[in-house]
Amino acid sequence: MSIKIDPDKCISCGRCSNVCPGNLIELNGAGKAVMKYPAECWGCTACLKECPSGAVRYYLGADIGGKGSYLCTDNNQDWIDWYIVSPDKTRHHIRISKKESNKY
Amino acid sequence: MKAEIRTVETDTLIIGGGTAGCFCALTIAENSNLQVVIAEKANIKRSGCLAAGVNALNAYIGKGESPESFVEYVKRDSEGIIREDLVYSIAKHLNSVIKRLEDLGLVILKDEKGEYVQRGKRSIKINGENIKPILAGAISVQENIRVLNNVNIVDYLVKDGCVAGAVGFSVRDNVVYVIYARKTVCATGGAAGLYKPNNPGFSRHKMWYSPFNTGAGYAMGIRAGAEMTSFEMRFVALRCKDTIAPTGTIAQGIEAVQVNVRGEEYVERYGSPSTHIRLYATVMENLNGNGPCFLKTKGISDERQGELFKAYLNMAPSQILKWLERNTGPAHENVEIEGTEPYIVGGHSASGYWVDRDRKTTLGNLYAIGDVAGGCPKKYVTGCLAEGRIAAESILNSAEDTQTTKPDKKEISEKVKYITRFFDNNMSLYSMEEVEQAMQKVMDEYAGGISSAYVYNQTKLETADKRIKEILAIAENLRANNFRELLTIFEIIDRLYVCKVLIRHLRARQETRWRCYQENADYPERDDENWMRYVNSVFSDGDVKIIFRELVGRDTIYEHKN
Numbered sequence: 104m105s106i107k108i109d110p111d112k113c114i115s116c117g118r119c120s121n122v123c124p125g126n127l128i129e130l131n132g133a134g135k136a137v138m139k140y141p142a143e144c145w146g147c148t149a150c151l152k153e154c155p156s157g158a159v160r161y162y163l164g165a166d167i168g169g170k171g172s173y174l175c176t177d178n179n180q181d182w183i184d185w186y187i188v189s190p191d192k193t194r195h196h197i198r199i200s201k202k203e204s205n206k207y
Numbered sequence: 208m209k210a211e212i213r214t215v216e217t218d219t220l221i222i223g224g225g226t227a228g229c230f231c232a233l234t235i236a237e238n239s240n241l242q243v244v245i246a247e248k249a250n251i252k253r254s255g256c257l258a259a260g261v262n263a264l265n266a267y268i269g270k271g272e273s274p275e276s277f278v279e280y281v282k283r284d285s286e287g288i289i290r291e292d293l294v295y296s297i298a299k300h301l302n303s304v305i306k307r308l309e310d311l312g313l314v315i316l317k318d319e320k321g322e323y324v325q326r327g328k329r330s331i332k333i334n335g336e337n338i339k340p341i342l343a344g345a346i347s348v349q350e351n352i353r354v355l356n357n358v359n360i361v362d363y364l365v366k367d368g369c370v371a372g373a374v375g376f377s378v379r380d381n382v383v384y385v386i387y388a389r390k391t392v393c394a395t396g397g398a399a400g401l402y403k404p405n406n407p408g409f410s411r412h413k414m415w416y417s418p419f420n421t422g423a424g425y426a427m428g429i430r431a432g433a434e435m436t437s438f439e440m441r442f443v444a445l446r447c448k449d450t451i452a453p454t455g456t457i458a459q460g461i462e463a464v465q466v467n468v469r470g471e472e473y474v475e476r477y478g479s480p481s482t483h484i485r486l487y488a489t490v491m492e493n494l495n496g497n498g499p500c501f502l503k504t505k506g507i508s509d510e511r512q513g514e515l516f517k518a519y520l521n522m523a524p525s526q527i528l529k530w531l532e533r534n535t536g537p538a539h540e541n542v543e544i545e546g547t548e549p550y551i552v553g554g555h556s557a558s559g560y561w562v563d564r565d566r567k568t569t570l571g572n573l574y575a576i577g578d579v580a581g582g583c584p585k586k587y588v589t590g591c592l593a594e595g596r597i598a599a600e601s602i603l604n605s606a607e608d609t610q611t612t613k614p615d616k617k618e619i620s621e622k623v624k625y626i627t628r629f630f631d632n633n634m635s636l637y638s639m640e641e642v643e644q645a646m647q648k649v650m651d652e653y654a655g656g657i658s659s660a661y662v663y664n665q666t667k668l669e670t671a672d673k674r675i676k677e678i679l680a681i682a683e684n685l686r687a688n689n690f691r692e693l694l695t696i697f698e699i700i701d702r703l704y705v706c707k708v709l710i711r712h713l714r715a716r717q718e719t720r721w722r723c724y725q726e727n728a729d730y731p732e733r734d735d736e737n738w739m740r741y742v743n744s745v746f747s748d749g750d751v752k753i754i755f756r757e758l759v760g761r762d763t764i765y766e767h768k769n
């Protein structure tokens with residue numbers, strides 16, 4: 104269970120690093136965000152939702168059944184778009200309105 | 208490593224800007240001109256248990272229920288050992304703190320008549336994804352609250368049995384903070400990572416409780432001699448296999464039953480289905496070769512599955528990845544469940560600071576609220592908010608009249624030295640990771656972890672006691688090269704103090720009261736004649752001293768005396 108940050112997409116805003124509840128993400132010499140402690144990620148997705156450029160990918164470790172798919176998000180004012188992307192690039196999209204409650 | 212020392216003075220210091228801490232700060236700021244400082248080890252926007260979001264508000268007085276019936280429920284579910292007075296005081300605040308949360312912007316499900324839609328008797332449905340940003344947003348507009356993000360508190364400043372603030376350090380800018388306050392509130396949450404976790408490899412932090420809540424608040428209280436209660440009532444959660452995602456959404460939300468590998472409903476074979484019996488039944492079915500166990504969801508409609516997907520994304524997104532990565536979901540296969548490693552968490556069980564009705568601890572001018580406070584199981588989010596409010600009201604009534612005596616210069620510089628000396632330690636033979644694993648292995652094998660189906664005996668506990676002492680000595684000699692490493696070291700040291708006290712509590716309660724939470728093979732039966740009482744403790748002169756206390760009733764106004 105952890106995250107990977109795409110350096111090409113990262114615009115060095117530092118928001119993921121500020122918000123991580125475990126202080127796990129740092130900015131490197133080039134100003135890019137790097138996951139310093141991959142095995143200490145709780146999987147809360149705070150960094151994904153905070154990133155303005157969709158640079159953070161969230162995946163399940165192989166030890167808990169991960170097979171190469173990842174989750175990424177686009178967080179808007181009124182909704183969050185969640186994408187589950189598989190190794191063959193198929194995307195599954197779920198949009199969640201922030202104004203609606205869970206049904207269960 | 209050079210550290211700058213910065214001094215801060217305030218009326219109220221809140222340690223831990225989580226659920227309870229934020230709400231306490233907000234209540235004080237909205238009702239007075241008192242200055243409040245929140246010291247938070249991460250960033251209050253997403254720190255603590257609420258980081259990913261939560262799925263429901265689990266403590267609510269629903270239709271036909273009352274604060275009195277709430278107390279009876281918690282008492283029954285906790286086998287009688289609760290502080291009824293504390294549970295009662297929370298119960299009376301639950302619905303009004305929920306109203307406050309709704310006013311701040313939390314989305315709650317309502318029916319056509321505008322009434323909350325209940326999930327069972329005591330829970331309501333919400334969109335809990337952004338509950339923490341909502342609280343943080345409300346804090347940001349309060350001028351008398353100053354938030355120190357990324358500041359990890361290590362110890363209280365104590366003078367003549369009274370707390371006068373705390374010391375800590377910034378994980379980011381090489382600063383050691385000395386914070387003086389008239390009133391101090393501990394709101395650091397519970398303790399995870401004491402035991403070897405479900406996924407001990409790469410995904411070791413894929414656990415239920417926040418791995419970043421490492422029992423710091425318990426540890427600073429223990430070191431300062433505050434009285435603690437009921438550590439032996441550990442909490443073990445029943446969760447989705449691998450992702451350790453919550454099961455309540457499925458179990459209560461769509462009323463899925465627990466079945467074993469043969470498709471049999473097994474829980475009631477083991478007793479009336481309280482929280483710990485549902486877990487115990489699952490552990491026993493596995494031991495008896497009837498595992499794995501599942502929540503029976505197969506066959507639910509695609510529409511219900513779609514709603515479950517959304518609910519999980521709002522609190523435990525890993526479970527969605529788990530399903531969709533395999534092109535499956537709860538409509539197509541049952542959801543496998545397992546018990547987690549034990550946690551110490553006063554919001555679910557009763558472990559924590561021994562407090563009076565105002566949530567004052569046994570140290571002067573120190574309060575404890577939320578998961579770090581004891582005696583009051585099943586508080587959940589809303590009970591933590593209620594405790595934040597109860598403590599705030601007491602502070603509002605007394606802060607201005609409180610005069611604190613600051614510890615003298617020498618004592619302060621010793622506290623600072625306790626933090627910075629890790630930079631001067633020689634290179635250790637052991638890495639931080641090794642020390643953490645050593646602790647978790649000992650707790651797992653000798654203090655009732657997953658590998659022994661949560662069962663222990665007195666001899667094993669004695670071994671655990673000795674080993675934890677040795678590991679603490681190793682941890683005290685670790686070397687930090689920067690402030691981030693210092694954080695890791697304190698996260699280990701704090702947990703070791705919690706382990707020390709936990710082991711002594713487990714040894715002290717010589718019966719078996721709660722299956723899995725507290726199951727002593729030397730005393731396998733519940734013994735009401737001798738054990739309808741609290742096991743409390745105080746750490747002094749390097750040792751844990753056990754104190755037994757009589758049960759406190761619902762209408763008692765409890766104040767600390769001796």
Ligand SMILES: Cc1cc2nc3c(=O)[nH]c(=O)nc-3n(C[C@H](O)[C@H](O)[C@H](O)COP(=O)(O)OP(=O)(O)OC[C@H]3O[C@@H](n4cnc5c(N)ncnc54)[C@H](O)[C@@H]3O)c2cc1C
Pocket residue numbers: 124222223224225226227228246247248249254255256257260261262263264265266358359360361394395396397415416417419420421423424453554555576577578579586587588589591
């Ligand atoms: C995954 C999960 C799901 C849950 N789901 C629900 C649910 O659906 N409904 C419900 O009602 N309840 C739920 N709960 C329970 C509820 O969330 C908790 O009981 C409650 O949030 C605890 O509040 P707290 O303020 O005690 O702790 P937290 O909110 O965790 O706050 C503790 C804070 O202290 C900080 N801190 C820790 N150590 C230090 C230190 N040394 N110095 C400075 N700061 C420090 C932490 O970073 C954190 O911000 C859930 C809990 C978890 C873990």
Ligand code: SF4
Pocket residue numbers: 105106122123124125127128143144145146147148149150151
């Ligand atoms: S998922 Fe959460 S714990 Fe993991 S890196 Fe992102 S913010 Fe930190």
Ligand code: SF4
Pocket residue numbers: 108112113114115116117118119120135136153154155156157158159
């Ligand atoms: S939030 Fe996104 S863009 Fe900003 S630093 Fe992190 S990865 Fe880079």
